[in-house]
Amino acid sequence: MFDQERINALPIHQPPPASATPALQGLRVVDFTHFIAGPLATMALADFGANVIKIEAPERGDDFRHYPMVDPEIPAQGSAFLWSNRNKKSLGLDMKSEAGLAVAKDLIAQADVLVENFSTGVMERFSLDYETCAKLNPKLIYCSVSAYGREGPYADRLGFDPIAQAESGFISMNGYADRQGVRSGAAVMDVATSMTMTNAILLALIARQRDDKGQRVEVALFDTAVVMTGFGAMQHLTTGYEPQRNGNTSPDTCPSGVFVTQDKPFYINCGNDKIYQRLFEQVLERPDLAHDPVLSKRENRLKNRDFLFDVMNEAFAKQPWSHWAPLLRAANVPSGQVKTLGEALASDEARSRGLVTRIPHPVKGWIPNIENPIRLSRTPAVAPKAAPAVGADTEAILRNELHYDEHRINELRAAGAFGSVHVLVDRAEVQKVTA
Template sequence: MFNQQSINALPVHQSTPGTGAPALQGLRVVDFTHFIAGPLATQNLADFGASVVKVEAPERGDDFRHYPTVDPEIPAQGGPFLWANRNKQSLGLDMKSEAGLAVAKELIAQADVLVENFSSGVMDRFGLDYATCAKLNPRLVYCSISAYGREGASADRLGFDPIAQAESGFISMNGYNDRQGVRTGAAVMDVATAMSATNAILLALMARNRDGVGQKVEVALFDTAIVMTGYGAMQHLTTGHEPRRNGNVSPDTCPSGVFESKDKPFYINCGNDKIFQRLFEQVLARPDLANDPVLSQRAKRLEHRERIFQVMNEAFAKQPWSHWAPLLRAANVPHGQVRTLGEALASDEARSRGLVTRIAHPVKGWIPNIANPLRLERTPCVPPKAAPAVGQHTQAVLRDALGYDDARIARLEAEGAFGAAAAAQSQKAAA
């Protein structure tokens, strides 16, 4: 059950006015995606004005709709689904029926972009592989998101975010050295893959603007996960050494890590010698250490980490966070309180950036909204609309996008294009 009292306390979303049309206004996207990476990619397009039609199975829809927390008043619009499917239209279509597949092909024929993240072979079985779709629409940008790519020995494997974290080496780099590595709680590989897919689609559209031809675009979760290991990958390739798990400290800079004030934990990141000197001279009042001929050198500090941390921990424990925060800020030392998620969402930083608001919902009245992080001054995000119910826009899409009249829609309904329940209802009405 959603906490409606807390939701109603959030500020109402205020859209930023732009001087130009939305950046992707007029772009038509057919969205065959589910779960996280695919829907987040198409949501990025929708946020900037693209018309995104989410094609999903009638009645149940995308399985991600049912991930908790789910409110009984909107059982197919759980929190995770609402997070990843803003500003879209839902078309409930039975792709296993000939009538439903024919509708999908008509949508593809007039679309600019198709995005899919089915298991390998599914689009082929529907007869919606890239080669077939390109014949229907040579200008189509066809984006395929998968676990390991659509070709090669692993093309048939299912893969989810934690598997990509494990197989890419990402887990081996995170956690503490005296125990197994740990995954991130957040689906960072899915989110990064979504961002990569968005970029790839936009690049393909730029190329199409130049030569008028679409193309196939492919983004793999595993490929993205390798990139997400950061510069550690290149450090390994240039030295042969495997990265160690370092917990909250940095293997490259010192002092960087979590420290405890009298009442709250916080993180400090000393990325260079000048930051170290400002920290010890202006914050900790230890000019002797700030200008120490050994400790003032980054590489040498790594060798004396335990000594440095001991001095810092003893000093920080004497005063509350309210004492240290302004000193760290004045000294321009990168720092931040270690917050819970709730504290972060309610923070002054989140509030000042308008990141967490509420938007209208036809059933609940209001639901929370987390803003798109991309900020364009002249062509900003469009005003956010709540993620749709299953098949909420079926009639509108058929009429407005494809120009179907009542009689044609009724025939498709009877033929099972919109699922067995809709067909049965149509037959009952006809009788």
């Protein structure tokens, strides 16, 4: 059950100016994605005004709808799904029926973008491969997301975020040296892949402005994961060096790591010699160490990390975080409290950026919202709308976007295009049925 008292305490999201025109207004997207990477990418498009139609199986919908936490009043709209499907429309369509496929093709014929992340071969079995869709719509941007690419010896492999973390070398770089490497708790490879997808789609749209032609766009989870290993990959390729697990310390800068005050842990990152000097002279009041001819050089500090950490740990333990935080900020030393997720979401920093708000939901009244991090002054993001119930927009899409009449809708319904749901109702009514 959602904590409605906690949710209702969040500030209400402030809409953009009524005169603002979203950057992607008029862009039409057919969304065949599920789980995380694909839906996050299409949500980014929807946030800036694209008309994103999420096609999913009738009744159950995207499997990600059922990931925790799930409220019994909206059983197919768990927290995870609400996080990744804002501002979309849902069309409940049985893709295994000829009638359902006919509807999908009608949508594709008038779309600007198609995005899919099925297993390799699924779109071909539906006769919705790129070549077929390009004949329906030569201007179509067709974005495929896979684990290891759509061609080659690994095209058949399924991929999930932790597998990409493991196989890219990312896990081997994270954790402590005396134990196995650890995965990131957050789905960082999925999130990074979604950002790559959004960039790729926008690049293809810019190219289409020049020549009026669509194209196929491909993004692979594994490719993105390799990029996410950072400059360690180039260090290895140029020298053979294998990045080691360093816990919370840095192999490149010192002193960088987690330290503990009287009451709270925090992180310091001394990225260069000047930051080190400001830290020891202005914060720790140790000018002797700040200007030591040996320790004032980065490479020498790496060799003397244990000594510096001992000095810092002893000093920081004498006062609470409230004492050290303003000193570190005044000295312009990059630092921050190690917070829980809850502390971060409720922080003054998050509040000052308007990152966490609440938005209306037709069943719950209000649900939380995490703001899109992209800020555009002239063409801002649209006012956020909660992720839809399964098939919530089916009838509106059929009537208003495909311009089907009652006879055509009844034919499709009888042919099983919408699964076993025999009555189509508007969005609000579907939300009530779901509840």
